[in-house]
Structure formats: structure tokens, C-alpha cells
Amino acid sequence: MQDTPDAPSETGHSLDPDDWSAFRKRAHSMLDAAIDHVESARDRPVWTPVPDDIKAAIAEPLPMDPQGTDKVCEDLLTQVLPYATGNTHPRFSGWVHGSGAPGGIIAEAMASAMNSNLGGRDHGANYIEHQVINWMKTMFDFPSTSSGLVVSGTSIATVIALSAARYAKADYDIRKQGVRTDKRRLVGYASSEAHSCIARAFDMLGLGIDALRTVPVNDAYEMDIPALRRAIEKDLAAGHQPFCVVGSPATVNTGAIDDLNAISEVCQEHDLWFHVDGAFGAIAAMNDNLKPRFTGIERADSIAFDFHKWVHVQYDAGCVLIRREDLHRKAFTLRPEYLTAAPRGLAGGNPWFCEYGPELSRGFRALKVWFHLKEHGMHKILQKVEDNCQQAVYLGALVEANPHLELLTPVSLNICCFRFVAPAMDDAALNRLNEEIVMRLQESGVAAPSTTKLNGQLAIRVNITNHRVTKSDFDLLVKEAVKLGKECTV
């Protein structure tokens, strides 16, 4: 291969450093700071608010002149690094956040160096994404002919899956004509405990939030299957077109597990698309001891799930699997002249990933997933899932044994919802009290659970998707919550 000498670019400088060895030295010191941050996760407060002087320092004008690598690195170390979300800490249990793992630092640094665009073409990064998708097919017992995509998370995965469902079930060309309300209206079903990303997908796809019918739950917060059947019959009678049902292998509020087998049967009877919203729960279905509770997941038409939650890959990373590749591709493909594939060369590699989702430029987030799964192996990752479920049971027992605390729903999987109780306080007062307890827990830096409401009662919601936490952390959480509750009620 011929080449030109290492010429400077036109105006004397590219964006590369003038002094590579100084850059390299600085990068190594930043890598140490990054690793220190993860290694010392337990030694810090879970969460620290951003001080006002730091907020003021961040609010600088748009930089017109170069500040240089050293200055930016110093600013990063002082203005940004100390104020992370907190989910790398063992006692973070708010919402559903994964902990991440240090290997992700290596994978992301390397993905950044490669700067690959996985929208299409024929290059190495695509083979890694295909491999991650193939592994997921194996994991969920999906056929090798099925398809998938590594995406930013379950929200986008859900949009993709329901877009394919919409395309598959509409009896007109919905891509060209759009959603038609002069035809039978497309309607879908999910339980009242389903995640808001389902309604959001109905909204985005132009189906309308109202077209997602809310199926009530039973006492265990699981979808009421007879009620699902009644809702479908009612819509059919009204001249609508039921097209999909969404099941949850773990609801976000309480970790309840819908009867996926029963939902699948209803879908078969009515020729509906069966989508599984597996955001964090799907992974639990892969643990041998938990598997029996998730039977039916392998019958889904599509599954959406996250790697950045219970798999602990760094944010952001999720995946969608779709049983029928042809429907998936036909729901998204759009290839103008400037994206035409070639028989050979860089423009080869058909079909391109951009034919399976909304994004044309696609970063190499598959690399951190590939790295993580190889580094740790599924057995160990699934063992941590099981540990978390046992820890939730442990916490539930601590709560039940404590006269100041009340369990608000039985522990189902990895989530424990409880509250501090005090005599002579009604629900409204208890709601305010428990919100205050959670804020103080966070402000103290000791622990970071979140809150939710169950039947109007505000719960301290402890979601355990954390590979660093131990049972003694829950002893401390309970002790501190009770202490704060007492302080607030004297």
C-alpha cells in the first residue's frame, strides 16, 4: 500500500495532540482515577449532591478556544467524577439500576479508539454485535433464524418490537399509510403494573396511549388472565383489532411475575403478538432455580431487555429479540441510494443493522456486552441474580421482624417494598414521613433506595440489582431507616 508522509492537516493541526506522549501520560493517570473510582465504591457516600460552586463552575460559556487535555481532565476530576448517580455503591437500591463492572472501562476505551459505526457495512464491530445477539437467542431459546438488535435499553427495544408487531398485524401497509382510524383500531394489552415504556411506545408509534388497554392485576400484582380475555372480547365486539399483549416477567413496582404461559395461550387463540417486557426480569428467567417461575418466556414473539440492569453492563445497553426476522426487517428497512450495499468491499455485509431499528449511525455498545459476558460468564452473573433474590427475602424478614416497619407486599423476586409506621398516623402522614426518611437516607450517604406508591401507600422501595451488596448492608439500611423514622416522629 502506498502512502503519503505523515503530513500535518491543512491548517497545521488536526484534532490529534501535538505531543502524543504527554497525552498518553495524562490518559494513564485518568485511567487510574477511573479504576480508583470503582475500586473504592464502598468507601464513599452512596450519593453526594452537587455543590453550588461546582454548578457555577460548570456553567461556563461555550468554549471557543482550546482548553487543552490537562485542563479538561482536571475539571472532570473535580466537577464531574465526585458526583455520580451512586449506583456503583453496594447500598444503592433505587429504581432499577445496575452496578456496572470495571471491565467496562477497558471495553469502552477500546470502542472509543475504534470509533466504529455499526449502522451497516462490512467490518469487525458488526460481527461482535451479531455474536451478542446470537448468544441472546441461545439464552432465550429463540430460533437461530430470529433476529435482534443491541440498543440503548428496553425503551427503544419496546418501540422496535411493537413496531414490528404493528407491521405484522395491520391489514394495510401501515408504514406507508400510517395508523388508520378509519379502519379497525389496533389495540394492545398490558397489566396495570406494566412499565410506562409500553404506553410510551404506543404514544410514539401513533397508536395512542388509549389503545393500550389496562388489564387489572390480582392480589399478587400479576396480570388477571380472565380479565385479559374479557378485555379482548370487548374490543372485538366493538369492532377494534387486538394485535398484541405485553407480559412482564418482573414488574417494576413489586417484582411480580405475569403468567407468561397463560398470556402466550391467549395470544395463540386470537393471533396476537406476544411481547415480553423483560427489562430486568428476563435475565432472572435464565437462572436454573428461578426458571420454573418464568415458563412461557420462550414462546414470545419478541423480548425487550436490558444489559445495564441485572447483567451489570455499563449504561446504556439493552437488546430486542424478534422471532421472525422477516417481519423485523420489513418493519424497518429503508435503503436510499447512498446506503446501497456492494457485493464486495466496505459496503458489503448485507443486511445492515440499520434495517432493524430506528438508528442509522450506531455506536459500538455491543463491545462492552461481549466483553462482560466473556469476562464473567453467565453462571456467575446469574448467581448474582439469585443472591439478590435471596437478599430481598432476607430484607423482607428483617422488616417483618421489626415492629417499626411494615411490609407493603410480599417479596416476589428482588424487590422489597416497606414503610416505617408510627402510631396514630394516617396514610397521608405516613407517606410524608416515609418520603422524608428516604430523602434523609440519601442525604446521609448511607443508602439510596427509592419510593413508589402501592394502593395509595408510599413505600420505601428497595430494588436489589447490585453485585456488590451483602446482607450486612441491609442490616444497616434497616437500622438507619428506623433511626431516621424515630427522629422524624419525636
Next chain:
Amino acid sequence: MQDTPDAPSETGHSLDPDDWSAFRKRAHSMLDAAIDHVESARDRPVWTPVPDDIKAAIAEPLPMDPQGTDKVCEDLLTQVLPYATGNTHPRFSGWVHGSGAPGGIIAEAMASAMNSNLGGRDHGANYIEHQVINWMKTMFDFPSTSSGLVVSGTSIATVIALSAARYAKADYDIRKQGVRTDKRRLVGYASSEAHSCIARAFDMLGLGIDALRTVPVNDAYEMDIPALRRAIEKDLAAGHQPFCVVGSPATVNTGAIDDLNAISEVCQEHDLWFHVDGAFGAIAAMNDNLKPRFTGIERADSIAFDFHKWVHVQYDAGCVLIRREDLHRKAFTLRPEYLTAAPRGLAGGNPWFCEYGPELSRGFRALKVWFHLKEHGMHKILQKVEDNCQQAVYLGALVEANPHLELLTPVSLNICCFRFVAPAMDDAALNRLNEEIVMRLQESGVAAPSTTKLNGQLAIRVNITNHRVTKSDFDLLVKEAVKLGKECTV
């Protein structure tokens, strides 16, 4: 703050390394490999196909047992790193890819260590994203009351912008009711040269690809404004509801620049949403010498653009700006109980970013943008933009001076479309010939342009969004293209 001792997790091991110092040593050696990769970008072939034995090695079964950090790193170095897309190389000019910059390696490693989720809550990463958005408001002369979001790229940014447009202009509650075809049909307009992401957004949003009216272009491939007016009048006469026009500050095929001022005036007359698809072109509008050609961009209701193209931030990173924050938020907000904000603590920080786009979990891609803009400053980044435009003119002149080459359209911005010509060959034969030339250029590793078709003629399309390229690289490209063209026609 009280704490427990550094206890191992329940089954003896978290996903953290047993030996941090060995992990750290390996991470440093991988960092060197990452930096080497960028520093030596010019010394490699632009592109190398993935060999079959590497494909076979990648296709291993789902890893159940841990392979360990060392093994995974070795696999990464041998199976992945050598086969990047090629866009870090000075002579990559295919499609529209940015080159990236080495500082991104530091930023991404640090973002990975923090593992922040920017969907919401009150923590440091959010302030960095807000700051990046504020900088972009300054850059595009948007009011401080406007809103924005850092996203994966223009595709998602377009979906967000047109979703806000759809919400703002529909005379019914489109989020609840969905797109209604029993009402006046919502229709929009873009030129025949507009990027496919616009049609895709119409598809995804349930408006239908047909609802995006294709406005013809003039000889310079710019939107024909009188034709736009006629199309709107026709739709109004037919009882439809025009709601938006999309202008391109640089089309993907030829770099043509729509008359944004004229489009803005049409939008004002008809109360339409003016969206600018600024994927790579919007940044050029910020260069003082190029600015006059883009007048009107500051009048947009929304702008979608990429950081990973002409700004050279690593993949993936883009942005949407929306003039009216209230419409942006109302088009997306959805806050169930488990996402309720608190007055204090980690659950503070209203409004949350998840109220402005489709994703609830959001990675810290804002960090690499913040890092890059501070490290290099806008002046230097915009100087590289101007360099690229001058290089396109230079290449155009080389083409015109060469009897074997034909310029297929005048150079408009940073794109040069040309072809090799040979006596007595018709367009069909020339199309095959020029496709072959491009494939051989890529296979040789010397250069990687892409192709497109202009009026049925296949063009060698050289898109210059590269901060490492120099004029001598184009001398070499032309020399090699002519050499290959001659080889193919003997």
C-alpha cells in the same frame, strides 16, 4: 457516615476483580493499545476485511464460565481491534462519518467508571448534559428558554423533534388518541434530496411515509420553494393538515443547502413547524465564512444534528434542540409513581431528562461531548470544517483537470461526486465500472469513498468530514482511482 467492613458479596465474589492490581496493569496495557490505534491511524490500510478464521473464532458458544479479563483482552486485540470501520483514517471519506479524537478515550473510560444513568434524578452527570445543551442553544442562537436532549444521533433527534411537532399541531390529543385518519390528515414536506431519517420518523410516528410529501429540487439539488408552496396549497385544498416542513442545511448526496430563510417564511405563513435536519450540515453554519449560506437556521422550531460527524465526537452522539420547552416536554412526559420526583435528595432534579425523549435509562454520552468541546474549542473544530470544504473544492479541481474523470455535480460544501469515464461505455457500464473502482479502492486499503446515484449515474462519492486528511491524500485518491479505472477497462 457509618459503614460495614469491605465484605465479600454473598457467594464470595462480586463481579469486581479478585486482584485489582493485576486488573489495573492489564487496563493500562489496553489503554496503550487504544491510543496506539488512534496515533497510528495513517499507517494502516483504511479498511481490512475480517478474515474467515477470525469470524469463526468470534462465533463461540454463549460463555457460561468466566474467561477472565486477560483472555477477553487478548481476544479483543486479535479479533476486534484490527477490523474497525476505518473512519479514523485520513483517507476514509465514505458516507458521512466523523474521525473521532483521542480525548474521547479518556471521556468514555471515565463515563464507564461513573456508570451514571441520566434518565433523571439529581446528580452531576445531568449538569454536564444541561451544559452541553446550553452551549448548543448559544451556538444556534436559540433562546435560553428552549430545550434539548443529547441523543444517539440525528435519527432519534428527528423522531423527537417531529413528535413535538405532531403534538404541537394536532388539534386533538394525539398522545392519547393516536394518529387519527378520521380527522384531517397530518402531512409534512421535505425535498427529494432529504435524508431517509425523515421518512423513517414519519413511519415510526404512525403518520405514514406517504404523509411526507416529496418536494422536487432545483438544478442545484435545493428544495424548489415555489413547488413547496404548491404542494401545501394542494394538501389544504384536499382537506389535509400540513404541519411541518423539513429543511436541509446540507443534503447527504451532494451537500446542497436548502434556502432555510424561504422555508421559514412559508412555515410562518401557514403556521407550520420548521424543522432543520442538520445532521452534519448544521455545524458548518457556525463557521463565520460559511454562515451566510445558512441564514434562517436560527428561525427553526427544532434542529437535529450529530456530534459524531463533523464535530468528531466518538460514536454515538447527536442532539435535538426545540424552541419551545413546554411543547417538547408535553410531547414526552410520562411519570408513573415509581418515577415521582422528591423535593430533596437523589430523586430531586425536576424536570428529568426522561420527560424529553423516548429513553428512561440514559447513558452519559454528554461527557464525551463536553470533554471534546472544551478540549478543542469551537474555533478549531470549525476551522477543520472549513478546511474540509476547501479540500472538496481542491478535489473538484483535480477531477475537472483529469480527462479520465467527470464531476457529476458542482461541489457545494464538503462533498465531491465524480466518476471515471471511458470511451464508448454507456451509463450502465460506467455504473458497474465505478462501483468496481470503489470496491477495489477499499480492498486495496488506500482509500474508502462510498457511492451514490445522481440522475441514474453511479458516483464515487467523497464526503470530507475528516480532521486528519490533507490535500495530498486527494492527490493519491485521484491517482489510484484513475489507475484502477484504467486497469478495469484494458
